[in-house]
Amino acid sequence: MEVEHDTVSLGEFEFECGETIPDLEIEYEAYGEFTGDNAVLVCHALTGSAHVAGTHRSDTGGQARAWWDDIVGAGKAVDTTEYYVVCANVPGSCYGSTGPASENPETGEPYGTDFPPVTVGDWTEAQRALLDELGVPHLHAVVGGSVGGMNVLEWATRHPDHVERIVPIAAAARLDTQCLAIDAVARRAITTDEDWNGGDYYGEDRPNPKDGLALARQLGHVMYLSKASMERKFGRRAAGRDAVRSFPADPAANFFPYRDVESYLDYQAEKFVERFDANSYLYLTRAMDNYDLSSGFESDADALAAFEGEALVMSFTGDWHFTTQQAESLADSLRSADVEAAHHVVDSDHGHDAFLVEPDHVGPPVADFLEAGVAGNAVTDTAGDEEEGESDFAPVHTSLFS
Template sequence: MTTTASASVSVGSFEFESGGRIPELEIAYETYGEYTGNNAVLVCHALTGSQQVRGTPDGQGTGWWNEMVGPGKPIDTRKQFVICANVPGSCYGTTGPHSTNPETGEPYGSDFPAVTVGDWTRAQRGLLDHLGIGELRAVVGGSVGGMNALEWAKRYPNRVEKVIPIATSARLDPQLLALSAVSRRAIVSDPAWQGGDYYPNHPDAGLALARQLGHVTYLSKDSMAEKFGRRLADCPPREFGTGDDSSESSPAFAPDPDSYRDVESYLDYQAQKFVKRFDANSYLSLTHAMENYDLAAGCDSDADALADFDGEALVLSISGDWHFTVEQSNRLETAFRDSGAETTHRVIDSDHGHDAFLTEPESVGPPIRRFLEPETGRFAPVHASLFAH
């Protein structure tokens, strides 16, 4: 019998690596399948993802990795016990800037401590301790969730058998740091920002622009050309704003209808959806964690950071991804190999871009399914022949 559980748990007071402390950290999580003692798989969500991997139990909602996790899926919940936790700083149930500070009765806002990927990993460990799960069969994550998975191999190497970092890297390159900085400036330049203490209003226009810039990095040139071309849009331009009458609302903006293209309409649609579901402070909190992550921090090299990990690694990259490139995954593969870990790097052939790890389960799923299959030994070698077409 496969079961789904959605819950939250308090792990008590929590001190962040930045030195800040909150009196209580509530962690929202979901589990799928039955725990048998040696079959736990931790799934780490991407930047604006949530704990809802599979969707709502009543079937009314769709999870962000619905085609990858479930009965008979690549991460098969008939065999694996899957856990996904919303990370600290986010806005899907785990304590973040939008949450009420019990000491003031107001949202934390700008007072919420700076968050790191290490904090996410420590919080997940606290949740697993609460659930009575000692060792993980695998940790898997894409994009910044892949950084989260890497941090597990570095920080808790004796609690992880297998690591699957997907479409990620050991750190952001300067180009992505620059793009992230522009996104941040879009938010803090919105008149509704108010230094981060904007509740109950929201800097929707700034957040919309930040999300649009992010979406451009998730798609490839080929996929954008195929999907949109240079076509003018049939629908009128969309306007952005907070949707209320506050004088501190974000000013609406509307593109010129005579030059409004399909690609703009797509970005506007994505932004409109996003501002309804996400918090600007959370977006900044999580992007800061991604920007500041460096696998080699405190170590001589990436390989040194992974030196205590004696499990197996499956590194997955996407050929059309310029957000996190194949070359960056090559360097991850080298770091794992130099550390002594059994490692396979599989390049997924896709023109879709970075989002292919979410949208192409038919390509991403098979190598993960094979990698998770039981072997005769705990750390049986990963052979490249397992992943032949």
Template sequence: MTTQGTVDLGEFQFLSGETISSLEVAYETYGEFTGDNAVLICHALTGSSHVARRPDAGDETAGQARAWWGDVVGPGKAIDTTEYYVVCANVPGSCYGTTGPSSENPETGEPYGTDFPPVTVGDWTRAQRKLLDELGVGRLHAVIGGSVGGMNVLDWLRRYPDDIGCAGVVAAAGRLDAQVLALDTVARRAITSDPNWNGGHYYGGPEPADGLARARQIGHIMYLSKASMSRKFGRRSAGRETVHETSPDPAAAFFPYREVESYLDYQADKFVDRFDANSYLYMTRAMDDFDLSAGYEGDADALAAFEGELLLLSFTGDWHFTVEQSEALAEAAREADVNVAHHVVESDHGHDAFLVEPEKVGPPLSALLEDGLKGRLITDTDDEDDSDSFAPVHTSLFSD
């Protein structure tokens, strides 16, 4: 059973203090609700509510080309929709059906643009809680999310700790470090310096496509590791016949158009067709603003009220959200007496690993949902005696 819909939550006050008269939230559900089997999945920066494949609607929903976790969520998959009632909601500020900058402001009849209120991760969590109330879902069996969706999960733990049985935080951290903050700043400046941005009120006219394209390219560089970029592209030429139609400068024709350039141009071209530039500004600012310890004495204090189980997954090649940052979260959870496990995945795919390696992400999440942290992970062999406990896989990373 799958459903796709939009709920009008009515007047909504953001944590900034600003209010809009109507917040519509787009969502999808998968499976049947039995009262204690609900799993909320929180999407990443440019994701949507379309987390799993929908046989009734093909594999394209809300403008996103495919289900972003279609190999993890679904019938018989790691998050098994024949066992669990999965809910995924597009968050406020995005552009996939939930009210955001590109939505119509009922007071003016025009798109909000940058008149839309500032959005925080806390606003996402509060909107999700209100949506679940509308769906008749109280306590959740689990909340799971990756990247900034993992930050969304952490906000659930501090904001609604009694509503959650267990949580899975995948490739995330309690806050961004200065390097990622800096790169996000440059990405936003690429958008706001585009001559077509027009202060965010570009709807109905030329869009800041070049600025959004550059912002997305910066993002893709952050999501890949050195090893994966070397393996994928090296210094290879894409061939002169594949030169991008607009040369960046007159001398470019003398030099090779490299495969890495071709990849970045291709990804940028695809992205500007499906995402809104203002939403990119709003979503990255929400991510940059998140700090688990804000309003608390520290991360441990923020997690102290959560009495469920917490699984952290990190990836060795990820420099956007590092293994060390996940281990810092795990230490804070231990300090708060939260039952926590930190599973480190060996991968050279960078931050993208949580999306492109479902075979490594799915098993620990499946075990968490089925057995909690007592669950055990089976290796690539078929021998059940050859198994590993959750955490941490690479203890040497955290020893003196």
């Protein structure tokens, strides 16, 4: 599979907040051949990159492994022999696109917290500008998971005439209060790290706020897993004899076991701080938390009213970050906007990470929807029965597509 990997300069860019930067660079990867009507945009999740598929790379700032290689590629659900697939790193990230860690050409120093606040709308407009540079006026589909699914919805709102099909996966019209609260604590873990230094920590002689970022990431991992998956993977087991605590512990810790789940979270945090920027984490979580599909409209349905394509909403029963109930509410709004929409619910205990780790259950409905829309054989609308504002739906068991 041939991969086009490049960075495009979009010139001066005005953010939704009204601030501008002199040059916005967007890193992207493209796969397959563009034939005029076969373009598919894939939107990455919070800390993802443009490297969605293909061989491992060492120049992605640490994320060498393609994050959705089981779904995107030759002969896979998003078939790169059939579709021209583009994935762009969003503004504010640290994986090649301009963000807080990038050099401000006007000062010669990293932007840090002088970088403008970013929104999901900014991501969408940057993607639209990138596609213009690539000569892609119209999209067959936009697909994305988690906050990438919010990015998908924003395409239907901002550019309804530019896309035929949308696939928001493990996403919702907005974040609920519990998740807002956890994200707030995660950001405070970063900003209360003394090494954060008001966001000015760049330079060889300045330590990064690794402890704060590590704690923020650990909170994120707890959000991404379900109770069932955590019990199955870790239980209350003590970590192996070779496991060493990554963080300072209280004196009583020597009496109690260092548990397997603690070791897992410490390991994930250690890996994450090596590859991600703390300021970017602050900016991207703010963008996700701020997103509200109905902002500027009377309702979610009103926001989607101009979209005349088709939609496949996917959710997972074990996901408490973006629940099946939130997904059903989104599907209802699409139907109220006269959009042909299916809500495909997968019975899974993997939690929010299911859209990344269960390709056998994500791939078939996505592939069928891209090919045939809501009429696809594997696209099951398990939530289309409505009466007096309530919907009755049952999960599609994962064994259906085993």
